Amino acid sequence: MLILRGTLALGLALWLIPSVRAASDPTDTPKGLRVVLVDVGQGDATIVVGPTGKTLVIDGGNNGRGSQVLAALRRLGAARVDYMVSSHYHIDHMGGLDEVMNGISVTSVWDRGTRDQPSNSSYRDYVRVAGSRRRTVSLGQVFDLGGGCRARVLAYDGNVYTRSPLPIRNTMQQENAASVVLRLDYGDFSMWLGGDLTGGGNGTYDCETTVSQVCGDVDVYRGDHHGSATSTSSGLVANLNPEVAVFSMGVNNPYGHPHVEPLNRLNARSASRALFTTSGGTGKSGFTELGEMTLHTDGRRYRVVGTKGLPRDFYVDEVVGPWPGVGDIVITEIHRAPSTSLGEYLEMENRSGGPLNLNGMTVSGNLGSFTFAASYRLLPGARLVVLNTGIPAKNGGVIGGHCWPFKAITIGNTYDTLRLVRGGTLETVSYSSGFAGGSARAAERVDVRKAATASNFRAATSRYASDWGTPESKNSVDATVWPLMAGVEAVPASTLGGPSLQLYQSGFSHGFQLAIAALSLGNSPGIRVGAVRIPLNPDPLFMASLTLPSFVAFLPPGGQRGICLPLPPGLLGDVRGYFGHFILDPVGPILVPAASDAATFLFPK
CATH class of the missing domain: 2.60.40 (Immunoglobulin-like)
Structure with missing residues (x-):
């Protein structure tokens, strides 16, 4: 033998x-499919580049925003656009597409067709520049992006793949309900791209529940309608069951996006998903502001890279484990008394030799808890901050991290017992009066390899903005060998x-x-x-x-x-x-x- x-x-x-x-290198950015959520302010624009370089552009933001899409295409090295899709005819999605067509070679242009078409100048410009390249999508149509990557049409103008048409005509926000919906697949990675599809909120027709049933489970949800209460219905969340949701909206936009209803459905105590946005919107809690985002995947894992904060790694949901065991993941920093009321955070670090999958792990304290429904892939030595709000302008300057559900947990100022739990207790940090840190100053773990005793924590000696601490960086007092x-x-x-x-x-x-x-x-x-x-x-x-x-x-x-x-x-x-x-x-x-x-x-x- x-x-x-x-x-x-x-x-x-x-x-x-x-x-x-x-x-x-499995610690590097995965190679294969790239998806860019272009920051076009209050609007939507998405670029998909397949593993062989074929390119799909979905929406182009508002009038004048096509320049941002063209700049992103240049950064991606795209020489042409193979497919362009207008999800629907609202100007904040369609307005920049004519500029994109004028700035780069576009092979074909696809949309929902001419029923109940608008009469504004932006639509006329789009139709004129598209010319003979313009076509109507069909149900089940596949955009082949090479290397096994495909985007399939699930719905358009109330028509739904394998289902009867939905009666959206003359309903509230009919144009949003008419959105083209795509499902993107590469290996085991999947993503929903639904424009402004309606879900029954604010008197709209609930298209989301039916279309999401056809779609099934995905890893990433490209949030419908900028996080409006019209969309992201409870039916959609249950059917898609995403681990990550990404939204595009303008800072201080007049619509109040994102609204609290979709945020709370996606980011709940029992299922806390990773919610990332291109801006801080109107300042609500429940999500993390990353700026323009690029998603990279090899079909097994994916990395979300924003213009703000550190890259975040995830497993697709077909990957089971590797789950953390006792002592594999530890609490390394606690900021319990920040100078701003929304500045609380807790940092954890992987001290094992291999990557860990955090899906299903619970973070608890005396004053609340939440459970990850995001398959964070935490590499050895990597850190993850969980925090009250992911908007740096609101949290005192912390950039990135995972925002816990609204009011899910409060870190005690004077005493608390914080735990990481999955199947059993993985890590416990208890403290009372006299514990390191305090007002505007985080408590940092001195030696990551040693026990979580009070003597192994000291007050931070470095500033990160207005306060003292090192969120998602090496501790200022670190002495780990x-x-x-x-x-x-x-x-x-x-x-x-x-x-x-x-x-x-x-x-x-x-x-x-x-x-x-x-x-x-x-x-x-x-x-x-x-x-x-x-x-x-x-x-x-x-x-x-x-x-x-x-x-x-x-x-x-x-x-x-x-x-x-x-x-x-x-x-x-x-x-x-x-x-x-x-x-x-x-x-x-x-x-x-x-x-x-x-x-x-x-x-x-």
């Missing part, structure tokens, strides 16, 4: 060498791109040092080098893995890197393996000064 496994290991290594060179850590995700064959191993090397106290990564079929007795034990056996897989590109490399300054190993389907399937890494210092006094523990896994089928 050992000889057979050794032969397979050598064959695996030879097969992997060209693949590893081309594979992406990090060990080498290793992590593995075994990606199954059913995933877009086939089976692979996602390998994670962390050495936050070992930046710039030469790290050797290796695989093995056993971890005992391991390899002894001086006082250090490398918990991997020197078997054929170990020797073969050392020949692979990227397995011998310097850790970057931040001390973290990842390796993606595409695997041939079935080879070593369900065989237990081990992964680890160690520091090699050929000119220092100790040849191998440090080694990680071994991360165990099963090779995917």
Whole structure:
């Protein structure tokens, strides 16, 4: 059996060498599909770029806003637009499309047709510039964006794919109800794009419930009608069950967008989704302002990158786990008495060797709780702030983070017991009078690796705006000495791109040092080098893995890197393996000064 496994290991290594060179680092931005929510103020404009470069533009914002769409297309490197879709004929969606058509080559233009068409000059300009390229969408029509990425038409002008037409004519806000609705799919990633579709609020016809039943579950909801109470019905939320919602609206807009009803439906105590917006709207709580956003996905994970705040990583909902265990995720900063009433926040950090999925984890205190319904993908050493409001102008200058549901929790000023719970208690921080921090000053954890005792917290010594703290940054009082850590995700064959191993090397106290990564079929007795034990056996897989590109490399300054190993389907399937890494210092006094523990896994089928 050992000889057979050794032969397979050598064959695996030879097969992997060209693949590893081309594979992406699983800690980097995923490659494949890109979706941009262009910040056009009070309006909508979305750009979708498929994995082969095919481009779809949905809406162009108001008159004069096409320049922002063109600028975004240039940043994306788009030479032309293959498909343009006008979701409906309101000027804040359609007004900039003629400018886009005049500024870049557009192959085809699609909309809901000519029934009850408007007579304003913006519509006439759109029709004139579109000319013979203009066509009416059809139910079930697919816009092929290459590489397996598709956008399908689910509804337009009251017509619904696989369902009877909806009687929207002469109803309140008929034009919004007539919106073209698309479902975007790439691998296991899915997204709803619904224009201003109505959901029964404010006397409108409820189109959302029927169309969302046809659509089914998605990862990302491109929020209908800028977060208006006309839309984002309870039926839509139940049917789509998104993990992330993204909205576009103008700052201090005259409509009051986003309204509290859709915010509260999406961001509830029992299901707190990630809500991101292009602006602070009219200053309500329940969402996080990110500015213009670009969503990147490889079909298994996705990253939301805003012009404000840090990038946020998520898993698609088909990924089960990896769930945090006891001690994997810890509370690292508590700001309980900010100078502004909306400035409370709590920071948590992943101190394990692999990424964690936070979906289903509860944050609780003496004064409330909420449970994540967003599949945050928290990398080793990464931090997530949860906070009262995600608008920096309202929270004292904290940028980014996850906004908890309205009034879901309050952090006690004098005493509290804060917990992270999933299946059981993962982390507890209790404090009373005399605890570090206080008025306008956060309490920061000194050593992330040590217990959450009062003596392990000190008052922050750095400012982030008006207050003292380091939200989503390294603590100003941090004195953590990090060990080498290793992590593995075994990606199954059913995933877009086939089976692979996602390998994670962390050495936050070992930046710039030469790290050797290796695989093995056993971890005992391991390899002894001086006082250090490398918990991997020197078997054929170990020797073969050392020949692979990227397995011998310097850790970057931040001390973290990842390796993606595409695997041939079935080879070593369900065989237990081990992964680890160690520091090699050929000119220092100790040849191998440090080694990680071994991360165990099963090779995917």
